[in-house]
Amino acid sequence: MIDINALKFDEKGLIPAIVVDAYSKKVLTLAYMNKESLKISMEKGLTCFYSRSRQELWLKGETSGNYQHIVSIHADCDNDALVVVVEKDGPACHTGNDSCFFNEVYQNEELEEFSLEGLYDLLQGRKNDMPEGSYTTYLFSKGRDKILKKVGEESTEVIIGGKANDKNETVYEIADLAYHLMVLMVDMGISVKDIQKELASRHIIDHKVKQEKMTK
DSSP: OOOGGGSOOOTTSOEEEEEEETTTOOEEEEEEEOHHHHHHHHHHTBOEEEETTTTEEEETTTTTSOOEEEEEEEEOTTSSOEEEEEEESSOSSTTSOSSSOOOOOOOOGGGOOOOHHHHHHHHHHHHHHOOTTOHHHHHHHHOHHHHHHHHHHHHHHHHHHHHTTOHHHHHHHHHHHHHHHHHHHHHHTOOHHHHHHHHHHHHHHHHHHHHHHHHO
């Protein structure tokens, strides 16, 4: 772990800080820190930046309530830029958007980005709008029992594919299962972040168990 005195602040005493969501891995914002705001961030475990326009320190969330709880801070190879990974309490952008980076400039259609969060939002949209002809609409219209039945059927298909040692078939069936599980999540109001938090808590427990076994 490097000392903050080894970081290279610019001629104005600032260093860029790229803030990233710990769960979605989405870039939330680009802000600046000076040595004082970085120290405050590390002491409080909350992002504190230096406003170049107001020329003063500002603790993110102090007025909005959208605090950013710091998971980790890493410097780049030149020690002149930071990546700050956070768990956020609300939108990162003053516009109310989840991220400050929402104005699309270019998108390669052949390499379109996919994320579980994006799929979740699409399914949520289907539930809200219920467009005709959509399979997802059909599932929501039939209700929880139908969704659960499909989860059970797809789970069985995964088992069959795995038992047959058929990788391609198993991948296909896992994707089907994941889709139907996410339909269930939307129906029950369970977010992707809820699942990520649960898995993260289990990772910590598992890590502690491994450490205990190693010391025995």
